[in-house]
Amino acid sequence: MAIEVRIPTILRTYTNGEKSVEASGSTLIELIDDLEAKHPGIKDRLIEAKDGQSDLRRFVNLYVNDEDVRFTGGLGTELSDGDQVVVLPAVAGG
Amino acid sequence: MLTISPAIRDAIVAHAKRDHPDEACGIVAGPEGSDRAERVVEMVNAAGSPTFYEFDSGELLALYKQMWADDEEPVVIYHSHTATQAYPSRTDIGLAGEPGAHYVLVSTRAHGNSEGPVEFRSYRIIDGAVTEEEVQVTDTVTDEPAHQMNEQTSESE
Numbered sequence: 001m002a003i004e005v006r007i008p009t010i011l012r013t014y015t016n017g018e019k020s021v022e023a024s025g026s027t028l029i030e031l032i033d034d035l036e037a038k039h040p041g042i043k044d045r046l047i048e049a050k051d052g053q054s055d056l057r058r059f060v061n062l063y064v065n066d067e068d069v070r071f072t073g074g075l076g077t078e079l080s081d082g083d084q085v086v087v088l089p090a091v092a093g094g
Numbered sequence: 095m096l097t098i099s100p101a102i103r104d105a106i107v108a109h110a111k112r113d114h115p116d117e118a119c120g121i122v123a124g125p126e127g128s129d130r131a132e133r134v135v136e137m138v139n140a141a142g143s144p145t146f147y148e149f150d151s152g153e154l155l156a157l158y159k160q161m162w163a164d165d166e167e168p169v170v171i172y173h174s175h176t177a178t179q180a181y182p183s184r185t186d187i188g189l190a191g192e193p194g195a196h197y198v199l200v201s202t203r204a205h206g207n208s209e210g211p212v213e214f215r216s217y218r219i220i221d222g223a224v225t226e227e228e229v230q231v232t233d234t235v236t237d238e239p240a241h242q243m244n245e246q247t248s249e250s251e
Contacts, residue, residue: 010191059189061151066159068151088158089191091119092141092148093173094183 003031003079006086014042028062029054029075031085046087047075059090095228096170096196096216098122098131103231105134107212110174110200113139114207118200119147122170123161131169131196146185147173170216172198179203180213182224190219196227 006020015021023038025031036043048057054075056062062069063086069077079085102122110118119139122131135157140150149157161167171192175183180199182190190197201213218225 008191010193059191061154063155066155068155070151086155086158088154090148090151090189091121091137091154091171091191092146092185092189094146094185 002081003083003085005031005035006084008088010089011042011045011087014039014045025079027075027079028064028069028073028077028085031079032075059092061088061090062086063088095230096131096198097129097230097232098170099233100231102131102134103214103229106170106172106198107200107214109134109136110202110212111205111207113174114202115144115176116142117144117147117174117176119149119171119173121157121168121172121195123164123166124169126165126167129169133166144176168192168195170198171195172200174200174202176202176206180215182217182219187219187222187224193220198229 002022003024004020005023007015007018012018021035021039023031023034025034032043032046046057046060046062047054056069056074064072064077064079065084069075106120109120112118117139118136120134120136123133123135124130125132137149137153137157139147141148178201180201182197182199186197197217197219199215199217204210204212214229216227216229218227
């Protein structure tokens with residue numbers, strides 16, 4: 001199952017400079033595990049442990065077909081063949 | 095060095111003054127790889143705060159999709175400080191996610207919403223390291239005539 005994942009500039013060090021890569025998984029966390037297998041180190045930039053559970057990092061945004069996954073089930077968001085995933089770092093500061 | 099036109103500099107300053115005492119934020123997009131700051135996009139500060147700013151996640155995606163469609167990138171990412179100097183805070187440094195962008199900071203602490211000069215400074219923020227850079231405000235396009243003349247001379251030799 002091929003899902004296109006758009007990689008932001010700051011994480012392209014993990015993808016040999018590629019702007020988008022393919023990965024597979026039936027849920028977002030499976031997709032991220034597959035990304036990690038192909039691009040070691042990238043998972044830690046997306047996910048952190050929170051109260052003993054994995055969760056998306058506060059200042060990383062992930063979208064499946066233009067929907068912020070925080071509103072669609074987080075890391076459990078279900079994926080289908082042909083879905084488009086976008087990773088964007090938050091633009092934020094103090 | 096950041097090269098920016100007076101019109102774009104003025105638009106960023108006006109936005110910062112208008113939103114004072116909350117922080118204002120936005121970007122200036124330009125053609126990918128050009129380093130030309132051409133199109134100001136004012137963003138809503140979803141945090142609505144005098145001490146924090148954040149682009150709304152849905153608006154962030156819409157912004158990037160528009161830039162990708164037009165082969166643009168964020169040349170400048172700007173925000174204001176409303177009670178402190180125009181220097182990146184620890185939070186700014188920790189969250190800086192665009193290593194290719196010029197991070198512009200404007201401080202409105204001196205005059206708030208009123209007329210008057212503001213601090214307008216630019217930085218590179220890469221892997222937690224902050225480097226201030228010169229800001230050149232000019233309408234002149236980047237190609238320097240002197241440089242072109244040198245190239246022509248060497249070709250004719």
